[in-house]
Amino acid sequence: MGALRIARLTIALLLFAIAGWLLRGYVTDDTFIHLRYARHLLELGEFSFNPGEATYGATSPLWIFGIALFMKLGLAPLTAVWALGILSGLAAILTLDLILSRMTFSDRWKAIFLIVAVSDVWFLRWTFSGMETPLATFLLLVLLWPVFSGRERGWSITREPLWVRYLGWGAAAGLAGLTRPELMLVGPLALPWLLWFEYFRATSGASDRWHSRPHKPLIAALAGWGVVVGPWLVYAAWAFGRITPGTATAKSSAIHFAPVQWIESLARSSAQLAAVQGPLWLGLLLLIALVLYRNHGPGREDRGPQKPLKTGVPLLDNRTQAGPERKSPGLTPLSVWSPVALMGIAATWVLALLGGYALKQVWIISRYVAPLAPVLMLAMAVCAEWLMNGRRVGPRGRIIGRSIIGTMVGLTLLLNWGILIGQVRPHAREFPAGIEKCYFGIGEWIRDNTPEDTVVAALDIGALGYASERRVLDLMGLVSPEILEIGRDLGFAEMVEGGQWLQARSDPPDYFVDRAEEPDRWAGRVVGDTRFSLLQSCELGGVGLRETQTWYVALYRLDPVTSRTSPSAGE
Numbered sequence: 001m002g003a004l005r006i007a008r009l010t011i012a013l014l015l016f017a018i019a020g021w022l023l024r025g026y027v028t029d030d031t032f033i034h035l036r037y038a039r040h041l042l043e044l045g046e047f048s049f050n051p052g053e054a055t056y057g058a059t060s061p062l063w064i065f066g067i068a069l070f071m072k073l074g075l076a077p078l079t080a081v082w083a084l085g086i087l088s089g090l091a092a093i094l095t096l097d098l099i100l101s102r103m104t105f106s107d108r109w110k111a112i113f114l115i116v117a118v119s120d121v122w123f124l125r126w127t128f129s130g131m132e133t134p135l136a137t138f139l140l141l142v143l144l145w146p147v148f149s150g151r152e153r154g155w156s157i158t159r160e161p162l163w164v165r166y167l168g169w170g171a172a173a174g175l176a177g178l179t180r181p182e183l184m185l186v187g188p189l190a191l192p193w194l195l196w197f198e199y200f201r202a203t204s205g206a207s208d209r210w211h212s213r214p215h216k217p218l219i220a221a222l223a224g225w226g227v228v229v230g231p232w233l234v235y236a237a238w239a240f241g242r243i244t245p246g247t248a249t250a251k252s253s254a255i256h257f258a259p260v261q262w263i264e265s266l267a268r269s270s271a272q273l274a275a276v277q278g279p280l281w282l283g284l285l286l287l288i289a290l291v292l293y294r295n296h297g298p299g300r301e302d303r304g305p306q307k308p309l310k311t312g313v314p315l316l317d318n319r320t321q322a323g324p325e326r327k328s329p330g331l332t333p334l335s336v337w338s339p340v341a342l343m344g345i346a347a348t349w350v351l352a353l354l355g356g357y358a359l360k361q362v363w364i365i366s367r368y369v370a371p372l373a374p375v376l377m378l379a380m381a382v383c384a385e386w387l388m389n390g391r392r393v394g395p396r397g398r399i400i401g402r403s404i405i406g407t408m409v410g411l412t413l414l415l416n417w418g419i420l421i422g423q424v425r426p427h428a429r430e431f432p433a434g435i436e437k438c439y440f441g442i443g444e445w446i447r448d449n450t451p452e453d454t455v456v457a458a459l460d461i462g463a464l465g466y467a468s469e470r471r472v473l474d475l476m477g478l479v480s481p482e483i484l485e486i487g488r489d490l491g492f493a494e495m496v497e498g499g500q501w502l503q504a505r506s507d508p509p510d511y512f513v514d515r516a517e518e519p520d521r522w523a524g525r526v527v528g529d530t531r532f533s534l535l536q537s538c539e540l541g542g543v544g545l546r547e548t549q550t551w552y553v554a555l556y557r558l559d560p561v562t563s564r565t566s567p568s569a570g571e
Contacts, residue, residue, distance in 0.1 A: 008111035009097055012118045016093060019420060020086065023128040026428035027078065029435060029543075031130035032462030033058055033478070035077050038067040039466075047239065049461070049479040050471045056240040057479030061232060062178040063132035081130035088134035089127035093118055095141045096374055102148040105385065116409055117377055120276050121416040122370035125424050132179050136371040139176035140349075143169065143187055144375065146194050147341050162198065166217035169194070170224025177229055180371070181245055184229065186352050190345045191221055197341035246478045265358035272366045276416050277373065283408030284380050287387045287401055294397045295390070339382045346372075346379035365544065423545050430541035435463045438538045438553040442513055443467025445536070445555070450510070457501060457509035457558075464513055473509050475501055499527035502558075512556045515540065519552040532556040 033049065037058050040048050047061070048054050058064055063084070070080035096117055100110045117123075126133035146169060173191075177184030195214040236243045274281065349372060357364055387393070388401045439460065446456060446468040457473040458464050465472045475496050477484035482504045487495050495501055502508055512532065514522055522532040535555045542548035 002107075004107040004111070005097070005101065008107070008114050009094075011111070012093055012097070012114045013090075015115065015118050016089065016124075019124040020128050022420065022425050023125065023428045025432055026125075026129050027432045027435065028129050028131065029439065029460050029462035031081060032466040034060070034064050034067055034130070034132075035081060036462070036466045037064045038071060038080075039077070041065075041068045042071060047235075049465060049474075053471075053479075054239040055479045055481065056236055056242055056245045057474070059181055059245050060132040060135075060179050062175060063135060066135075078130070082128070085127050085130055085134055088132075088138055089123070092123075092134055092138040092141060092374070095138055095145075099141065099144065099148045099378070105381070109381075112409055113377065113381055116280075116412055117374050119413055119416045120370070120373050121419045121424060122272070122276055122366040123373060124420060125428075126367045126370060128428075131367055133367045133370050136176065136179045136183060137374065139172055139179060140183070140187070140371050140375055142172045143176065143190050144342065144345065144378070145169075147197060147338050147345070161216075163216040163220035166194075167220040167224040170221035170226075171228050172224075173221070174225045174228025177225075178232060180368075182353060182356060182368075183371075186349055186356075188221075188225060189348050189352055191218070193341045193344045193348065197337050200337045241481075246481070246484055265362070265364070266354055269354040269357055269364045269369055272364055272369045273373065273376070275366075275419070277376065277412065279408040279411040279415065280377065280380055283404050284384060286404050286408075287384055290397060290401055290404070291387045291390055291393060294394060295392045339386065342382055343379045346375050349375060427542065427545060431543065434538075434540040438540050439463035439513075440467045441538070442536065442553070442555045446470055446511060453507075454511065455507055455509045456511045456513060458513040459496070459515050460513075473501065473504065480504070499530075502527060502530055508558070510558055512558055514554050514556065515551050516554075517549060517551060520554055522554070522556055526561055529561045531559045531561050533559050 036049055037047065040046055040051060041064065044051060046052075046054055047056075047064075049057050066084045067077075067080050070084055071077060075083060093114075097114055100114060103110070105113070123134065123137060146165065149165075169191075173183075173187040176187040195218060198217065199214055233243050353369065353372065356362075357368070362368070384401075384405060388398055393401070440463050443464045444467050446454065446464075447470065450470065452470070454470045455473055456464065456468060456470050457475055459475050461472045461474045461476075461479065472479065473483065474480040475483060476492060477487045483495075483501060486500055486504060490498070490500060508530075512522070520534055520537055523534040525532045533556060535557055537552060537554035540551040540553050543551060
């Protein structure tokens with residue numbers, strides 16, 4: 001490992017550590033959902049939130065298994081989840097650096113790229129929150145690895161059979177699907193691009209292409225994916241009666257085909273990425289405009305001699321290549337196929353993921369799209385390199401282009417660290433304190449003052465369920481299938497307001513924990529034969545960066561309404 005590579009890794013890891021220090025103690029309510037599942041997995045041997053009720057109410061089975069493993073090794077629950085997040089984040093950084101080491105960008109640009117990628121505020125926020133985002137990011141980068149590997153110089157000159165590599169690739173794709181449910185489908189969409197890439201990289205002409213039939217790596221990839229995902233799908237169908245998590249229904253709606261709704265959803269998803277990558281997108285558009293101007297603008301004939309147009313982008317580093325050098329354009333380190341495959345995968349993943357969210361009208365938060373960020377950055381970097389090495393750009397054009405790139409990189413760093421320090425850090429201090437005060441406080445009161453068979457209805461179930469150790473009726477339907485059915489029919493907001501959830505199960509809830517923008521909204525209210533008696537309440541800071549308003553969390557006892565005594569005859 002060269003000195004320059006050590007230097008860029010040192011800077012990247014230092015920035016990672018600084019962000020970890022700034023966000024120390026950050027935790028979300030969903031983190032406690034994972035922790036309760038992990039605890040029941042270890043103590044009861046079942047995948048459940050409520051004891052004895054196997055439910056698919058968590059988005060990331062692999063994350064829960066990882067937390068359970070760390071807890072089994074003796075780590076405290078919160079320490080286990082933070083350690084898993086940090087290790088996953090480090091794995092993503094090291095994998096990205098390994099990819100960069102296989103590319104022919106200058107060491108200076110490699111360092112700049114790695115620093116910008118590590119500074120992504122959504123990556124940092126969710127890595128230190130105890131959620132599965134860094135693991136999903138790492139696995140998506142692993143799925144890109146065949147594009148950047150320089151070990152194959154052809155199907156007949158390899159260090160191992162190609163099918164062996166794609167067997168491992170399929171297993172990695174399966175693990176990605178067990179980390180985020182949407183990656184179950186999005187990850188394998190890279191496979192056609194990879195097989196296309198292997199096909200053209202391996203051949204020396206049309207007459208030899210029959211040697212490059214992709215059936216073995218295709219079968220191996222599908223087998224690897226099936227070996228990892230298959231057992232879980234069988235278990236999910238048997239234990240939960242469904243193969244997709246409850247979040248897929250609770251946080252979305254039926255598929256819509258209204259263009260207006262698509263556009264609104266795509267805009268929300270794009271805004272999450274643009275918030276941290278917007279200057280880079282603008283920079284790429286300016287580079288395209290510069291190249292068009294240099295190729296078609298006035299005075300192009302006066303620029304002097306031009307370099308010959310390259311056959312492709314210098315993506316793979318010559319030093320990583322094995323085997324004899326070849327002369328064919330499709331087989332040299334200047335091969336056009338690898339960058340085209342990379343950009344094809346990036347475009348496919350973005351369209352599939354954001355398009356799927358739009359069709360299902362999923363309410364987007366940043367951790368859903370954050371794993372795409374380094375993939376998009378790699379594609380943009382290769383595209384920028386391609387543009388700057390064009391035949392007619394010329395020395396002056398390259399100077400202008402590098403100035404554009406440098407400016408946008410600087411703005412991106414300022415933007416991300418500004419959001420981290422100005423918005424995420426205060427939220428990471430305030431929100432966990434609110435969880436501790438409200439949900440943990442209420443949960444501990446319920447644990448200490450109610451019998452073990454108590455049922456608590458709640459809108460936010462993570463910390464409350466973890467602290468109370470009581471059965472929870474989840475009014476968002478994540479771990480309560482009966483609520484999911486009612487919510488789909490009536491709408492979740494309407495169901496909560498109307499009180500239909502009171503009749504959702506044979507043993508009605510005994511307590512209700514509400515979260516609303518107005519205080520004590522259920523105090524004294526009667527729904528059917530149930531009266532809401534306020535016991536305690538507290539204020540909770542904004543639950544997200546977009547929801548900064550104060551929320552009010554209140555605990556109600558649900559009392560049966562007694563019939564009034566009839567008036568006496570003399571009255």
